[in-house]
Amino acid sequence: MLKVSNLSVRYGATPVVKNLNLALAEDEVLMLVGPTGCGKTTILQALAGLIPISAGEIELDRWRSTPDSAVPPEKRNVGMVFQDFALFPHLTVEQNVCFRLGNTEPADHWLKLLGLDSFRHAKPGRLSGGQKQRVALARTLAHEPAFILLDEPLSNLDAALKDSLRWEIREALKAAGIPAIWVTHDQEEALSVGDRVGILNGGVLEQLDTPERCFSEPASRFVARFLGEASFLPGELQQSRVTTALGPAPGIPINGAAGEVDLLLRPDDLSLAPSTTGNGVIDWVRYEGSSRLYAVRIAGGAQLRVRTSHEVQVGRGDRVQMAITTTHPLAAFPREA
């Protein structure tokens, strides 16, 4: 089981990863997500042993790497799937997958499972992006690593391919029973594929939890905003009920919030109906095909975003009646000064 304790990485004097702690469960898929430059790729490279760490330790069953005694990459029994695939251009698909294997048996298994059997003797240059990524995955899995690192494996692929391939990769990881850390900047990918999601901000892990909890009970406003559309409505929290301008709603205090709070509202937590005596005015509207996203200014000045069916059609400046429709508890953050 991979265990990371107090890991820090710096480039020169610049700290890039600060005090990271995590443990990877058997056959778990852990997603690391964050904006560009948050240190997620650096974490993968540090775990793989491709860059030195400045503090902390990384340990697996049979090795332990610290700043003073680093374990070289080839001794870590780690697999890595690269953003740019990193297939050896001078070797065929089969030779790539069997790079350090004595026989082709494990390769056969993964080539068949990932639908690559007919490309066995092709060179990587002749494959499409999706095929290349499958070969890279097959190569990693065939070498039977103790854990796998995936560095934005889908970012070089077309949008249509991303959706299907992310599930293919997850299925393959689960079939192999190998735990994985998967880095992405796509929050939708993180929420849908991961068993757990870690959100990074400026080299610090802000939250590490199941996708559901990260989304509905974010540890910070940053996490709340990063994982999806977020509006904040002022209110008063008393015994897990929040009184707001839109009426009462069930609330869960975050970071010990009490009294004056800001309630996190996702666009689907709200409803909207045209009404000449309503409590809000439309600021803007975006048509999204099957739905519409409205920004509504309510009494007291807060702007809330609400998503409705495309059939609800209200114009800019029109008055609407807003209500909180959700029944699950909403995250309540301490009021910002």
Added chain:
Amino acid sequence: MINWPLPRWPGSYPLALITALVGLMPVGVLIGLASEEAQLFDAHNLKVLINTLLLMVFTVLGSVLIGVPLALLTAYVQMPWRKLWLVLLAAPLAIPSYIGAFTLYAAFGRGGEIENLLGLPVPPMDGLVGATVVMTLYSYPFVMLTTRASLLSLDASLVNAARTLGMTLSESIWRVVLPRVATGIAAGGLLVALYTLSDFGTPAIMRLDTFTRVIFVEYNAFGLSQAAMLSLQLMVIVGLVLFLESRVRGNHERPGRHLALWPNRWQKLIIAVAVAPVTILAIVLPLSVFGIWLLREGTGGFQFSHAWNSVHASFLAALVAVVLAIPVAHAAIAGRAGRLMERVTYFGFGVPGIVMGTALVYLGLQLPFLYQTLGLLVLAYVLRFLPLAVGSVRATAEGLDPSLVKAARLLGASPGEAFRRVTLPLTLRGMVAGAALVFLEAMRELPATLMLGPTGFETLATYLWRVYEAGYFGRAAIPGLLLVLMSALGLALMLSGERRAEFDVTENHHS
């Protein structure tokens, strides 16, 4: 990017450092030699300096005047058989200038081959004018190729914008295109300057007293110290040009669609007529003269051993150069200190062959086990042409995706195994190409071969020189044609390299 997990002091550094120090050795030798008893400067010296500088300036001017229009032509104008045009116009680069000098000298003037054949009196080709014509004919491709590369990196939309704003085509080329390729033109011009400064054959055959010719005269008159002093003076000028060259910075613009100009039938004809004289003088005339000599005098005097000697020495040089190039190229990629070592080995490329010859002759006199050996000649070739091998090896190594080696390591390969199974096979092509370039350059090298070849060791190039000195011009046909053939092979290699580079660029666009 940081270069971990490479160790802080990469393993290639010691070897690269030794190679770099050996590369600096010739200058040390020359300084020691010149300080013995040489005259620092005299009136004759001043004349040599003026001749050298005049030849350099005129050749650069001529090359820019011919090279820039040809660059525009080959880059933008959609002529039929564009690839053939490019090959023909770049071809003079691959032909040793002494072959051009020799044949033009023999063709022009009273009793020259043109007068013999056509009965037309033509002016002689010698002195400053002759040397300038020959050097320009064989070095304008430097300007053409660097300018063309810059032109191809420009986005056509700027010219199109200028024209929609009401500028004529020629005005927009003058005011929008050429200012942006000024660095490309300058880089080519400086290469021409270096090439002209170090050329020995042309001024020697044209009887123009430049540094290279006078150094050879001093050497033959046993004035080795004076030759060393002149060599140092020449090196100062070379150093200045190299310094200027290091100042020229390439401007990187976002590449876009190339400009394409479609000439009509008359314009195509005019262009063809305007370009023809260059190709006729630089390529057709030398081949015709050799052809006439071959018909008139046959293969008399030529021995197969001359060709074998050329191949033998050049092959050894190519082998040694590539073996040394691997650590130097690796060091250059590994870090700043290694990059400096690489720059030092490039120094040898700037040392004219005649200067390298002078330095190594003296070294041979001091170290008797080296004197008059093939090893000393091979050392001269390696020191001069190592940068060709380094550049070639480094280019392929740099093109290597660094995550490939990481991937190999993560699959469990040790650094050694990763080098053997991934890096080496992927850079082998560069090594072969580098070896081939060194081989072909060494085949054509004249002055150092004249000075350092063991007694009785005639190569194609030295045999050609003896024939010229003895006045049996007809006997030059076979070695001359063989050298041109070699040069054609070299050109094919260079162009296939360019095609690969273009291919790589287009591939990147798609990904």
